[in-house]
Amino acid sequence: MVHPSTLNDVLPEDRVFPANRPSYVLRSGDETLLAYGVARELPGGAIADLADRVRRHFEEHPTGPDILVGAIPYAREAPAYLLRPEKALRVMGRHELATPAGRLAPQGFGTQVTAEPPTDVFSAAVARGLARLREEPDSLRKIVLSRSLRITVGSDISIPALIARLAVDDAVVTFATPLSPREANLRFLVGATPELLVERRGSRVFSHPLAGSARRSPDAARDREAAEALLSSEKDRREHALVVEQIMDVLSPLCTELQAPDGVTLKATRSMWHLGTRIKGTLKDIGTSSVDLVALLHPTPAVCGMPRIEADAVIRDLEGYDRGFYAGAVGWCDSSGDGRWYVSIRCAEIEGRHARLYAGAGIVPGSTPEGELAETAHKFSAMLEAFGLSAAQIGEA
Numbered sequence: 333m334v335h336p337s338t339l340n341d342v343l344p345e346d347r348v349f350p351a352n353r354p355s356y357v358l359r360s361g362d363e364t365l366l367a368y369g370v371a372r373e374l375p376g377g378a379i380a381d382l383a384d385r386v387r388r389h390f391e392e393h394p395t396g397p398d399i400l401v402g403a404i405p406y407a408r409e410a411p412a413y414l415l416r417p418e419k420a421l422r423v424m425g426r427h428e429l430a431t432p433a434g435r436l437a438p439q440g441f442g443t444q445v446t447a448e449p450p451t452d453v454f455s456a457a458v459a460r461g462l463a464r465l466r467e468e469p470d471s472l473r474k475i476v477l478s479r480s481l482r483i484t485v486g487s488d489i490s491i492p493a494l495i496a497r498l499a500v501d502d503a504v505v506t507f508a509t510p511l512s513p514r515e516a517n518l519r520f521l522v523g524a525t526p527e528l529l530v531e532r533r534g535s536r537v538f539s540h541p542l543a544g545s546a547r548r549s550p551d552a553a554r555d556r557e558a559a560e561a562l563l564s565s566e567k568d569r570r571e572h573a574l575v576v577e578q579i580m581d582v583l584s585p586l587c588t589e590l591q592a593p594d595g596v597t598l599k600a601t602r603s604m605w606h607l608g609t610r611i612k613g614t615l616k617d618i619g620t621s622s623v624d625l626v627a628l629l630h631p632t633p634a635v636c637g638m639p640r641i642e643a644d645a646v647i648r649d650l651e652g653y654d655r656g657f658y659a660g661a662v663g664w665c666d667s668s669g670d671g672r673w674y675v676s677i678r679c680a681e682i683e684g685r686h687a688r689l690y691a692g693a694g695i696v697p698g699s700t701p702e703g704e705l706a707e708t709a710h711k712f713s714a715m716l717e718a719f720g721l722s723a724a725q726i727g728e729a
């Protein structure tokens with residue numbers, strides 16, 4: 333662990349994302365993790381035995397940086413992509429990420445944006461989801477439906493430039509993680525997530541689920557009103573409570589003590605208000621690793637619904653696409669079992685000139701197709717702005 337005054341003291345700009353070499357960045361309020369090079373890939377496999385594969389990896393390969401970094405997809409049966417980097421640096425404190433000299437990609441001419449599914453198809457899916465919630469109130473309490481935007485720009489997207497632009501928001505965790513190459517093309521998941529799925533630090537465990545959202549406003553009075561309306565919205569509180577309930581249910585048998593404060597709090601990003609709850613506990617058994625915890629918690633009702641299996645079946649039926657690494661987890665773990673995993677939302681999959689952005693919204697009785705369409709549009713805005721686009725410009729606001 334190093335404590336330099338700026339990140340550039342340890343990592344000159346041109347060494348972040350050297351050409352054709354997968355690199356990894358996870359920058360949060362209290363530390364920045366940089367990793368580069370691929371010493372080994374963890375063999376792919378479903379989430380159920382991921383923690384065992386991680387343990388075996390560290391036993392069989394004791395040398396090299398004591399860390400695995402990467403991403404876990406939404407679908408529990410789909411393979412995670414974790415890698416052992418050649419080099420890794422954990423820098424304590426909040427740091428500015430190097431602003432790359434290069435441009436993100438030429439904007440304007442040549443930029444294409446396509447909603448997939450189209451917005452009316454998404455709204456129809458929300459209406460069908462609401463009908464399912466009404467028909468089966470005892471077996472289905474919440475579902476989270478998402479949609480995507482495909483953006484194609486004139487030349488290859490610069491990952492460092494995208495990260496630097498996303499990092500203007502201090503309230504979020506900026507990340508870029510390599511995904512398994514597709515036909516030898518490098519792919520990355522890049523985003524700015526506000527949501528901690530789970531962290532294990534020794535015997536301590538932390539989670540900061542979010543659910544319940546409102547758009548922020550540049551006008552201070554309106555912004556405050558939006559926050560107050562969210563805090564007193566019965567629908568949003570219900571939507572939020574389901575997430576806290578599931579996380580507490582999963583963690584409590586594993587903990588000697590577990591606390592969630594009474595009452596929700598607000599979490600603000602630059603573009604969104606969310607309802608949030610900080611959960612803290614102490615594990616009974618230090619043998620429970622961060623990846624064991626992810627495997628038990630994921631997907632939470634913040635990105636899937638309640639109950640999990642029923643909600644997931646409805647999502648697969650109504651969304652009509654594979655979420656890939658969106659709504660999964662991104663983070664790191666080490667050989668002691670420590671690790672930190674964020675929910676991979678407010679993100680995009682990047683490959684060459686192409687980006688695919690994703691945003692979803694929780695649906696409970698009381699939700700409306702128009703409301704959820706608008707909410708997903710606002711959730712796209714941080715990524716869109718990083719591309720030099722606005723939601724309004726592309727007919728999304």
Ligand SMILES: C=C(O[C@@H]1C=C(C(=O)O)C=C[C@H]1O)C(=O)O
Binds near residue numbers: 478542543545635694
């Ligand atoms: C699913 C997303 O966000 C999640 C859903 C939220 C909601 O429905 O209010 C809020 C925060 C996230 O847990 C997303 O951003 O894509």
